[in-house]
Amino acid sequence: MEKRKAKAVFMAFGTKGDVYPIAAIAAAFACDQKQYNVILITHSAHESLSSHLGQKHVEFCAVSSPPVLSADQNNDVEGEAESSFLLQKKKITRDHRRECYSLIERIFGDGPSLDGDLIVINFFALEGWSLAECFSIRCVVAAPYVVPYSAPATFERQFQRELPLLYKYLIDAPSGKVCWKDVIHWMWPLFTENWGSWRNDDLHLSPCPFTDPVTGIPTWYDRPHSPLVMYGFSKEVVECPAYWPSRVRVCGFWFLPIEWQFTCTHCREISVYDSSGHQFAKDNLCPRHLELQKFVEATPIFIGLSAIGSMGFLKNPHSFICVLQAVLNTTNYRFILFTGGYEPLELAVHTIAAEATFDQMSEDCVPLYKGRLLCFIGSIPYGWLFPKCAAVVHHGGSGTTAAALQAGTPQVICPFVLDQFYWAERMHWLGVSPEPLSRNHLLPDKNDDRSIQEAAHVLSLAIHDALLSTVKTRAAEISERIFLEDGVSEAIKYLNVELGLN
Known part of the structure; x- marks a missing residue:
């Protein structure tokens, strides 16, 4: 036998x-x-x-x-x-x-x-x-x-x-x-x-x-x-x-293989493999996502909170987007929002886009507010995206935190559960992010104008602090130390x- x-x-x-x-x-x-x-x-x-x-x-x-x-x-x-x-x-x-x-x-x-x-x-x-x-x-x-x-x-x-x-x-x-x-x-x-x-x-x-x-x-x-x-x-x-x-x-x-991180197979084929099948990392996306590639050339701020939707925290995606709109109204920032497959957030994005009668770039790239907020319904490698971003706003998940550290990009963290609080405090202690936000800073309890404006004010200040030269320098130092690991x-x-x- x-x-x-x-x-x-x-x-x-x-x-x-x-x-x-x-x-x-x-x-x-x-x-x-x-x-x-x-x-x-x-x-x-x-x-x-x-x-x-x-x-x-x-x-x-x-x-x-x-x-x-x-x-x-x-x-x-x-x-x-x-x-x-x-x-x-x-x-x-x-x-x-x-x-x-x-x-x-x-x-x-x-x-x-x-x-x-x-x-x-x-x-x-x-x-x-x-x-x-x-x-x-x-x-x-x-x-x-x-x-x-x-x-x-x-x-x-x-x-x-x-x-x-x-x-x-x-x-x-x-x-x-x-x-x-x-x-x-x-x-x-x-x-x-x-x-x-x-x-x-x-x-x-x-x-x-x-x-x-x-x-x-x-x-x-x-x-x-x-x-x-x-x-x-x-x-x-x-x-x-x-x-x-x-x-x-x-x-x-523990970073994922780059080919696991694309929802678009055409982008994956272009960016991961050459004609002989050897793996490498190219800076291009497929023709269907050239507008996304062009958008990130303006060094936007990444927003990724979709994971907390499945945990039951993102109960009013529309008010969350209204907070981002309020920030855009008082700053010159540009945001790229990953919906991460969270359907209520994607529905809110499409509803707002339909009301604005703004032409969509593609079925998974939805621009809002005069094109200053790009909502991406899919995924691309954070290792490709984050070095092109001015800051990363997220919930403190270990993977997002690690990717931002490797990219040397300042962070703004709003933790919700478990290890997210640890990572938020740790990033602040390391000097790569301002003090952690509380959840009502991004997800106001009430959907009224005052609550949204207050949340937007706090988020704007946090982003401002994340973009200080001292934070950028510290993020770059940490990136250099861990890059070859x-x-x-x-x-x-x-x-x-x-x-x-x-």
């Missing part, structure tokens, strides 16, 4: 910013280690990755759960809305975990695990940790940002009181073995009831990791190694404190070391 290939599963959940960098690593690993079967497990909403991954010989496996769950904050009966949301979340979580188990069982359940088998998870795919334990597979963590949650202040005291033997097991761990630093840095949710009941009831594992499922006593006889944690950001940007676990590795930013290649090196590969 022919020995099966080793398998590497990359399991990543969340928004594009959470998933796409992990997909880029999966693709690079498949190219580097052709003796592996490589699989990506993620939401069906990221189906557009399938063709790109297929070209790199990575299998795409989808689960039906949505990338983001958001309660309807506008429901008139608040208590009923909250109850309904919690019930929905519980069901989605149960179905999600069942699908994850089925996929991992299909992949690894055909025989004993191999030494080279691997599951790589991001912080929103903690199912993968317990599933790796269930099927005796090595597990590695990969994340494009610092862990986006922290343990409650009472966690250690409660842990020590309720699990004194396990606490001692982790505190006294020998060098290189899993220890309390690992738990407090990122693993602590695995010790909560939310995960414990699933581990016990469905996977038939001990409710608490590192304990015997029968006795509940720590597995003194079998101490696992401290798990490898790879971060996809630059040491030039994020400090790596000594209290982090010893097995944390900082790789540099290759985070994806570094991640592959760490994975190869972990697996004992050449």
Whole structure:
């Protein structure tokens, strides 16, 4: 019987910013280690990755759960809305975990695990940790940002009181073995009831990791190694404190392959490949998007907040566009707005354009307000666009932040959730952006003229501060320091070391 290939599963959940960098690593690993079967497990909403991954010989496996769950904050009966949301979340979580188990069982359940088998998870795919334990597979963590949650202040005291033997097991761990630093840095949710009941009831594992499922006593006889944690950001940007676990590795930013970043296939063919099929980066777009190329020659300000639409925050896209209009009325700026596939925002753009009877450049380039606001319904590489922009206004996603840093372009950040607040504060601390905006500075609570004018005033001041020479100089300095880093290649090196590969 022919020995099966080793398998590497990359399991990543969340928004594009959470998933796409992990997909880029999966693709690079498949190219580097052709003796592996490589699989990506993620939401069906990221189906557009399938063709790109297929070209790199990575299998795409989808689960039906949505990338983001958001309660309807506008429901008139608040208590009923909250109850309904919690019930929905519980069901989605149960179905999600069942699908994850089925996929991992299909992949690894055909025989004993191999030494080279691997599951790589991001912080929103903690199912993968317990599933790796269930099927005796090595597990590695990969994340494009610092862990986006922290343990409650009472966690250690409660842990020590309720699990004194396990606490001692982790505190006294020998060098290189899993220890309390690992738990407090990122693993602590695995010790909560939310995960414990699933581990016990469905996977038939001990409710608490590192304990015997029968006795509940720590597995003194079998101490696992401290798990490898790879971060996809630059040491030039994020400090790596000594209290982090010893097995944390900082790789540099994980940028996507350039060919993944075009919605227009003609632009991709022109910009990415020459006639012989070799990859390179050209500065031209296809004839259908020459007006877009011409627009950016005037060094516009980029606006990209579409990702927060899917999270339930961009409830009134029309008022958001009115804020941009108010800024244009009092400044000489030009804006390029990416709608990012968020349909309510695209509908608002087309509605305003129809009312203005302004000729559209193309079906995906919509000019507004005498051509000073260009709305682009598609995507092109930030690495192509951002160096041509005066500033980047965004929500603080790790990918957008990294692209702006690499381009040396000043930023204005309005964070909404999780790691976005970290990146917003960090960019201000580095001196590449003014103080973070609060959400009502871009998305006023009321759709009246006064609220819109106040929001526009704050945004105008923030952009003015971002364009100061000191900020531009600092952004250029950071760009120069990180430009030659290759985070994806570094991640592959760490994975190869972990697996004992050449």
